[in-house]
Amino acid sequence: MTAPPASQGPNPTESVSALPSVDGSKGDCALGVDQLTKHFGDRVAFDHLSFEVGYGEVFGFLGPNGAGKTTAVRTLGTLIAPTSGSAVVAGIPLTLKNGSEIRSRISMMPESPGLYLRLTVTENLLCFAGLYELDDVRKRIDRALRAVNLQDRARDQCGSLSKGLRQRVALARALLNDPAVLFLDEPTSGLDPVATREVHDLINSLRSQGVTIFLTTHRLEEAERLCDRVAILNTTLRLIGRPADLRQQLFRRSLDVRLRSPLDDPGVLFGAVGEVEGWEQTPSGYTLTVTDPDLAAPAVIRALVRVDADVLSIVESHHSLEDVYLELIDEDVEAKRR
Amino acid sequence: MSFSWTRVGAIMHKELRDYRRNRFVIGTMAAVPALFIILPTIQLIAANTTSRALSLRIGLSLLYMLVIPVTMPSVVCAYSVVGEREQGTLEPILSTPIQREEFLIAKALAAFAPTLVIAYVVFGVFLGIAALFAHPAIVSAIYAGSHVMVQLLFTPLLAGWAIWVGIAVSTRSTDVRVAQQLSVLGSVPPLIIVALMSLNVISESTELAVGLAAALLAFDLLAWRAVAQMFDRERLVTGRRR
Ligand SMILES: Nc1ncnc2c1ncn2[C@@H]1O[C@H](COP(=O)(O)OP(=O)(O)O)[C@@H](O)[C@H]1O
Numbered sequence: 001m002t003a004p005p006a007s008q009g010p011n012p013t014e015s016v017s018a019l020p021s022v023d024g025s026k027g028d029c030a031l032g033v034d035q036l037t038k039h040f041g042d043r044v045a046f047d048h049l050s051f052e053v054g055y056g057e058v059f060g061f062l063g064p065n066g067a068g069k070t071t072a073v074r075t076l077g078t079l080i081a082p083t084s085g086s087a088v089v090a091g092i093p094l095t096l097k098n099g100s101e102i103r104s105r106i107s108m109m110p111e112s113p114g115l116y117l118r119l120t121v122t123e124n125l126l127c128f129a130g131l132y133e134l135d136d137v138r139k140r141i142d143r144a145l146r147a148v149n150l151q152d153r154a155r156d157q158c159g160s161l162s163k164g165l166r167q168r169v170a171l172a173r174a175l176l177n178d179p180a181v182l183f184l185d186e187p188t189s190g191l192d193p194v195a196t197r198e199v200h201d202l203i204n205s206l207r208s209q210g211v212t213i214f215l216t217t218h219r220l221e222e223a224e225r226l227c228d229r230v231a232i233l234n235t236t237l238r239l240i241g242r243p244a245d246l247r248q249q250l251f252r253r254s255l256d257v258r259l260r261s262p263l264d265d266p267g268v269l270f271g272a273v274g275e276v277e278g279w280e281q282t283p284s285g286y287t288l289t290v291t292d293p294d295l296a297a298p299a300v301i302r303a304l305v306r307v308d309a310d311v312l313s314i315v316e317s318h319h320s321l322e323d324v325y326l327e328l329i330d331e332d333v334e335a336k337r338r
Numbered sequence: 339m340s341f342s343w344t345r346v347g348a349i350m351h352k353e354l355r356d357y358r359r360n361r362f363v364i365g366t367m368a369a370v371p372a373l374f375i376i377l378p379t380i381q382l383i384a385a386n387t388t389s390r391a392l393s394l395r396i397g398l399s400l401l402y403m404l405v406i407p408v409t410m411p412s413v414v415c416a417y418s419v420v421g422e423r424e425q426g427t428l429e430p431i432l433s434t435p436i437q438r439e440e441f442l443i444a445k446a447l448a449a450f451a452p453t454l455v456i457a458y459v460v461f462g463v464f465l466g467i468a469a470l471f472a473h474p475a476i477v478s479a480i481y482a483g484s485h486v487m488v489q490l491l492f493t494p495l496l497a498g499w500a501i502w503v504g505i506a507v508s509t510r511s512t513d514v515r516v517a518q519q520l521s522v523l524g525s526v527p528p529l530i531i532v533a534l535m536s537l538n539v540i541s542e543s544t545e546l547a548v549g550l551a552a553a554l555l556a557f558d559l560l561a562w563r564a565v566a567q568m569f570d571r572e573r574l575v576t577g578r579r580r
C-alpha cells in the first residue's frame with residue numbers, strides 16, 4: 001500500500017491516509033478511534049480499529065455480514081463497552097460515565113427502525129424529543145419530517161406504513177437532536193430499489209448540509225455512491241481511503257492480451273519486457289500484471305510482433321471497488337481456512 | 339448527567355398512549371377489576387349479619403380487591419422490557435441519553451398510576467355498593483377496625499412490589515409469556531402475609547398493619563435498587579444471556 005502525500009488540507013477528505021494512527025490532536029474530529037477492540041467471550045467482533053472521521057464527512061464502514069459493523073456502531077454509541085482501546089465521540093472520551101452525555105450529542109439509526117407501531121409518526125417523534133429534552137418540539141418535529149419528506153404522514157399510525165416509510169421515520173427520529181455524528185447501520189437493508197434510492201437521496205442531501213455521517217453497509221455501490229471515505233472492515237480494518245483512490249492505488253493494474261494461438265515460450269517473452277511484473281495464461285491469451293499500462297502496452301505489442309504472434313486485441317482491465325473488496329474478503333476466507 | 343423528569347415523562351406518556359391502543363393491556367385492565375369487584379360484592383351480599391365470622395367475610399372481600407394491585411401491574415410490567423425488545427424499540431430508546439434509573443422509574447410509574455387509580459376506584463365502588471345494598475351492620479363492620487386503612491395503605495405497596503418483580507423478570511426474560519407467568523408468581527408472596535392478617539390468622543391490629551406496611555415499603559425500595567443494579571444495557575441490546 002502506498003502512503004499518500006502527508007498534506008493535511010482543511011478538508012479532511014482531501015487526504016487519504018493509509019490506516020491512520022490517531023495522534024494526540026483529536027480535538028477537531030467527530031470520531032477518533034484508537035485500537036478499539038471488542039470480544040464476546042472468545043469470539044472477536046472487531047479488533048484493534050483505529051481511524052478518524054472529520055466533521056462534515058460521510059464515512060463508510062463496508063464489510064460482509066458478521067464483520068463487526070453493528071457491534072462497532074453500538075460500541076461508539078455507548079450501548080456496548082469495548083474490551084480494550086479508546087475513542088473520542090463528538091469530542092467526548094468514550095467511557096461508561098460519559099454515556100448519557102455522548103448519546104445526547106449523537107444519534108443512531110439501528111438496522112431495524114424500531115418504531116412504536118401503535119403510535120402515530122408524530123407521537124413516536126414526540127417521545128424521542130422528550131428523551132433528548134429538546135425545546136421547540138413541534139418545530140423540530142416539523143423540520144425532521146420535512147427533511148425526510150414525510151410531512152403528510154405525520155398523523156399516520158406507524159403500523160400502517162411501508163418498510164421504506166418506516167425507515168424514513170427512523171431517520172427523522174435520528175435527526176431530531178441535530179446530532180454531531182449520525183450513525184446509520186445498514187440504512188437500506190431489506191428495502192426495495194425505489195425505497196433504497198429515496199434513502200440514498202436523503203443521505204446525499206444531509207451530506208450536502210454538512211451532517212457528519214457514519215454509515216455501515218455490506219453493499220459496495222452504496223459505499224461508493226454515498227461516502228467521502230470508506231473503511232473496509234472484516235473484524236480488522238483492511239483498507240481505508242476515498243473510493244476512487246482505493247481502486248486506483250490498491251488494485252494491481254493489468255493488460256488483457258488476446259492471441260489467435262498460444263505463445264511457445266511466454267515466460268521468456270514477457271520476462272524480457274521491463275514493465276511486466278507477472279503473467280497468467282487465460283483461455284484466449286494472457287493477463288499481464290503491469291506497473292503502468294500506458295508504458296507496458298506498446299512494449300508488449302513490439303515484443304509480440306517480433307515473434308510473429310497474431311494479436312487479436314490488447315486492453316487495459318478495469319476494476320471496480322468490488323474487485324478490491326472481493327479480493328480482500330477472499331484473503332480473509334483463505335486466512336481463516338489456514 | 340443528572341436525573342431528568344422530562345425523560346421520565348416522555349417514556350411514561352408514550353407508555354400510557356401505547357396501553358390505550360394495546361388490546362391485551364386494555365383487556366387486563368378491564369377484566370381484573372371486573373372480576374375482583376364481583377367476587378367481593380357477592381361475599382358482602384351473602385354475609386350473615388349475625389355471624390361472628392362477619393369480620394372474616396369482610397376481610398376476604400377486601401382481600402379480593404388487593405389482588406388487583408398485585409396482578410395488574412405484574413402483567414403489564416412483565417411486558418415492559420422484553421416486549422420492547424421483541425418489537426425492536428428497546429435499542430432506539432437506549433440509544434438516547436436516557437439513564438437506567440430514568441427508564442426504570444418511567445416504566446414503573448406508567449404501571450403504578452393506572453393501577454392505583456383503578457384499585458381505588460374499585461374500592462370506592464365497593465363501598466358505594468355496600469352503603470346502598472348491604473345491611474347497616476355490615477357497613478359499620480367495614481369501617482370498624484383497620485380494614486379501610488389496610489386497603490388504602492397496602493394497595494400502593496403491593497403494587498410497588500409487583501412492579502419491581504415484573505420489571506426484574508422482564509429484563510431477564512427472552513419471552514413475554516414466560517415473563518408474565520413468572521412475574522405473577524413472584525408478586526404473590528407479600529399478598530399472603532396480608533391475607534393472613536385480613537383473615538385474622540394473625541390477629542389484626544393497627545400497629546401490626548403499619549409495621550407490615552413499613553416492612554413492605556423497605557422491601558419495595560430494596561427491590562428498586564436491585565432492579566437498577568440488574569439493568570445491563572449491553573445485555574439488553576445484544577440479547578446475550580450470561
Ligand atoms: N451478543 C453477541 N454475542 C456473541 N457474539 C456476538 C454478539 N453480537 C455479535 N456477535 C458476533 O460478532 C461478530 C460481529 O457481529 P456484527 O457486529 O453484528 O456484524 P455485522 O453488523 O457486520 O454483520 C459476529 O461474528 C457475531 O456473531
Ligand SMILES: [Mg+2]
Nearest residue numbers: 069070111186
Ligand atoms: Mg449488522
